[in-house]
Amino acid sequence: MPYGMHDGGWGVWWMVVSWVIVVAVVALVIRALMPTGGGGEHIPDPGRILEERFARGEITEEEYRERQRVIAESRH
Numbered sequence: 001m002p003y004g005m006h007d008g009g010w011g012v013w014w015m016v017v018s019w020v021i022v023v024a025v026v027a028l029v030i031r032a033l034m035p036t037g038g039g040g041e042h043i044p045d046p047g048r049i050l051e052e053r054f055a056r057g058e059i060t061e062e063e064y065r066e067r068q069r070v071i072a073e074s075r076h
Contacts, residue, residue: 046071 050071054064 050064050067053059
């Protein structure tokens, strides 16, 4: 039998350590590729969305002001 396979030599331990490192690197890569945000979905700010729609000309100033009022009331 090759040295280190069954006699408790350093060969076995290096193999175990190597696999632990490989698994840790793979886990870190997977975690880095996952979206962040504390585990929950990101909820966009309605006021910011409203501002963006007004800036793009999708809604009139009247609509903007009315919706801004509704958002402000819903926050209280």
